[in-house]
Amino acid sequence: MRIATFNVNSVRARIANILDWLDEAQPDVVLLQEIKTINDDFPEFDFQAKGYNCAIHGQKSYNGVAILSKHPIEDILMGLPGEDGPTSDKWEEGAENQARYIEATVQGLRVASIYLPNGNPVDTVKYPFKLRWMDRLYTHIKDNLLPLEMPVALGGDYNICPDDRDVYDPPRWANDALCKPESRAKFRALLNLGLTEAWRSLHPHAEQQYSYWDYVKGRYQKDEGLRIDHFLLSPQATDILEACEIDKAPRAKEKASDHTPVILTLKDIA
16 A cells, blocks of 8 residues: 655645646555645545545645545544644634644554644744644544554654754754754654654665755755655554655656655555
8 A cells, every 4th residue: 555645735736736646656545734725625526536535624725634545534533632622723712723634544544644833933832832732643642543553654744854864954953843852852752652753764874865845045956855744653554564755756846845745655454
């Protein structure tokens, strides 16, 4: 089974590129982030024409996550539990809900599409919100997902560079929310639950391999990027891990997203 995570930075603006990429890559399951549209405006028919079922947790203009699958999508959870309820990801009391998490079961595999808060600027409410959101993710994994004792693949834009090998200019990014010690510590805490970061486990010595390049200052052309799109796997999923690769080709297209897909390959689940 091939599972991809892809922050598309507006599904409607990138639809032609996404459909072309689906034809080329042929993933079985796709975890989308930053779809930036409400459910009713999601281009579901375009994906259905390619053979994909859709589960959508959208939001107008911002955020939004979805799961595409060539197999049935079952037991859907929209929103990360905690902080005023399962679909209420808030900056502060009264703020608009943020659609950042969707989870479901596909062919015996529990998958989640995650769009973790960016957290910048760090001297605003956005950074403690990011850290609280990571605490909620930790609790959900520990209390609800790992006890299932089934293969779980948590893919998405984590907005975390796990260490300096994942940043083109570590000193410049040292005080950014993506690289601050508190952010990295909470990411390590997820791993300490027994999860495996799929790409790094297969490429332990790799450096300067990125999944995101900003649009400004020719960052992509200079290969000045960040690795912030990850798959975290339960022990049962790690046991059937075959491959995990960054597909850079979509980032070179016209009107590309600033992210590129990461593709996970798992053996068939017994």
